[in-house]
Amino acid sequence: MGIRLRSSRQTLAILEALLACPGHWHHGYAICRQTSVPSGTLYPILMRLDKLGWLDTKWEESVPQGRPPRHLYRLTGNGREWAHEELRSAQQREFWKPAASQA
């Protein structure tokens, strides 16, 4: 059985956060603060995006002493296309409004 990702409001918020600076690497806590999605919801979504091949991940390379390396994330090319499509579709259904317009 394939992995399915439900386009919930939390998923769309995370996708929007990752699309804000597409080439930039994000870390979990920053996404959490940006989207207000709690860690218990954020990481399962990131894990599914990773399994679907829409998320690039890597461990932080230069780490100050005494601190563990952090995991970094950004959308792949396919992931970005899919994320744009999902956000557009959600906007058309009026299920989702971009953060800028909400503000």
Added chain:
Amino acid sequence: MPASRQSLSFRLAHSSLQLALRHWPDESRQWGHALAAELDEIEKPFEALQWALGGLMLFSRASASHFLAWLKLPVGSRLSPTSLLPGSSSPILPKRSRLFTAAILLSTAVVLFLPQSREAISTVRASWNGYRGYDSDLRGLQNLAARAERENDARTLAFVSLVLPHSERATTFANHAVALDPALVWIYASSRVDGRPEFEPKEGLARLLESDRDNAVPELLAARIISEPRYYALISHHTPSDQEIEAAVTTDQAWIAHMDRAFRAPRYDGYFDRHWQLTREVWNHHPELSASVIFNSLWVHSLPDVLSIRNYGNYLVHSAQRASDGGHAAEAETLLKRVDDFGRRMSEQGQADFEHVVGLSLSHQATTQLRNLYQTQGNEHKAQQAEQRLKVIDARIDGLVHSFQRLGPAQARAFDRRALFVQLSAALAVLFAIAAAFSLFALELRFLKPGRRITQLRHAVCIAADWAPLALLLGCVGLLWLFQPYAQILRSARSLTSASAAWHSLHFEGLFTLSSTLGALEQPFTPVRFWQSFICALVALALFVVVRGFLRYKLA
């Protein structure tokens, strides 16, 4: 490190995530590390706690998902292929998944949890040692007594005092029960299976004699206390003649006095029906009581001493003969009529078949002598009446003999066949339970490493892991189905009001066929040893196979 990071909240968040990471499933552990690494970026203690809580939720989801994936694999397999030894081939595994096996075992547990199944298992288990009972029965009775003492439940206390082996506690329970309900004084009449009176003669019996004055049975029990040691002493030396047995007790005036009062008493009540009513009442109130307990309750019921009754009957008959020879025909007639009257009371008011037989036998002896006496006197009318009475007695004795042989050969064979199937299904269920437990533990705990020279044994264990749980379920369902006629017997026994009918139903038409060795209905007290031996032999065989496999492995 900032001071806020040393706060309790931060330390709690950190330590809970570290603990979760230690047990995190391998396949998603990196995500746990990713989440934990972010904790150092969080400044506010409350946010750190929230973050850690999210981490614990993620850990729960990962663990549940890991467990589900593990359940879908066959018994003995691991999720990670890296568990294989270097250079070893993939292990031989059962075909069925853990989920299937767990579902089968759960279904078996549900079947076993049904009250009908528990009754079947308890009864069949009790039959395996001839209904002599197990330690668990004794513990159950002691718990029952403890509860009854707290609740001042006189009847349950009386029941427990009857079934418990002779002890200080049993006497205490009996005294407590009688103190709560004086009508239960008859329990002092019951004895242990070996025939020795359970009560303290000076106390319990005295109370019984005092409270049931017009009943012959307490007097007979008092006489038994005098006669029994004398009979034992005689029997221990040689096989005594009838004259020796009679002389052993008829010289004792106390014994004569008890027997005289017993023979003159207007009433005969052996308390058997009261005993059964009490047993039935407690059994209906506590249906979990095993068949052993119920049987033991019936077995401990004290019956009057046949030898003493026969001896005193003979003593009176001989006295009558002497009176007749001395020309005192009226005295002879009175003595013989006293014997006949007692026999009549015993056969008509007694509640056990045994009492009917003994009473009729006494009446037969006395009436024969009466007929002879009347014939000697030339009183044909009374001699004819005595002859008629003898015919009635003979007919009743014939009727009783037939009632002991209710089952024809075909019915007896059918009972034996049914008992065989019940025992077979129970024995197979035990065997399959052992096989299932052994195979599942051996595979899960990896007693049998893959890639070794015990491939054949592993094959056998995998087949057992695949089929034994299913066979166990079928065995349990089979036992439940086959036990239905016995369950019906137990159900109907619970509603019987006559002790004699209950005795017949439970013993000769029912549960003793289970306990008898195969086809030996005429020896109902023979406990089953066959299935115990059969199970032990198969367990020994399984152990032999395992040890042999282990030794071969070590040698290799």
